[in-house]
Amino acid sequence: MRVVVTRPEISAKKTAERLRLLGHDPVLLPLSRAMHHPQAAANALALPHSALIVTSAEALRALEAIGSGLKIDGDIKLFAVGEKTAAAARSTGFSNIHTGSGDGEGLADLIAAKLENPDHPLLYLAGKPRAGSLENRLEELGLPVRVAEIYEMIPIEYRLAEIDELVRTRSPQAALLYSRENAFRFFEIFEQYAASFSETAFLCISARTAEAVPAAFRPHVRIAESPDENALFALL
Missing domain, CATH: 3.40.50.10090 (Rossmann fold)
Structure with a gap:
């Protein structure tokens, strides 16, 4: 075929x-092709956050573009939308990974089940464009989230x-x-x-x-x- x-x-x-x-x-x-914004990623990671969220392996590739300047806290909770994204996170050096079932709303529900009253906002390492369902569901659940657009897809x-x-x-x-x-x-x-x-x-x-x-x-x-x-x- x-x-x-x-x-x-x-x-x-x-x-x-x-x-x-x-x-x-x-x-x-x-x-489309990805355009990475490593400085936006570095700036976002420098601010306090309780956990990371990634919904695409491209976000992990954007982190790798920072190179040796990226200091990864491998023990921080990282929520990945699905197994392929989780695998990319493991390759980047993360170990405390929680894997969703494949969609944004489901991932938000998993986060709510694993995190209760976080001290700092969640950091969503996001791309552009995106559906927005994850942020919307997190807002419904009352979980604070900060979105960092660290890559965009160019036609x-x-x-x-x-x-x-x-x-x-x-x-x-x-x-x-x-x-x-x-x-x-x-x-x-x-x-x-x-x-x-x-x-x-x-x-x-x-x-x-x-x-x-x-x-x-x-x-x-x-x-x-x-x-x-x-x-x-x-x-x-």
Whole structure:
């Protein structure tokens, strides 16, 4: 099966290798690239905080960009949205990690269960754009949180010839969509090539992502049972 992978390049290469091992033909089409803000991360970490929150491995890569100037307190509580983010945190040097089930609201509930009346705000090492569900749920639960935007995802522009080559060689049978913004960007790029995707299955990591798929393609949408790549692969 020819599968379009829309993740940023570092993650996309890992996904492509998994697809090849399963006998699929991956087509890498990263829709965004990360811009790190190491100084914002360093400034945020210098202020008192009771625990860290990360919802993407990209946040850990942004921390690594600080280099030797980053002094990690490996014993501080770190709340990770899912297992892949937790694994990235372990690689960065954190050890006191609490792992959520894969979505922001669920992670907020886990934090509330593990932390009671923290002395300092939680520090959310966040990216831009993001859904905002985590902060909203923490506010509902009465937990103080400080958000530090330490990276942002910048859209990648493609030449018309590159898009033509993708759709004319052989139409993909599936496209992996990882976020609402990811889906919006995909259909923005391929708006004039709708006919080439008439039989493509759009595999969405969440219902929120699926909402960004245009109505004409909704009959071909499949939604992962949980917001992680293993569940997404189960749809292939």
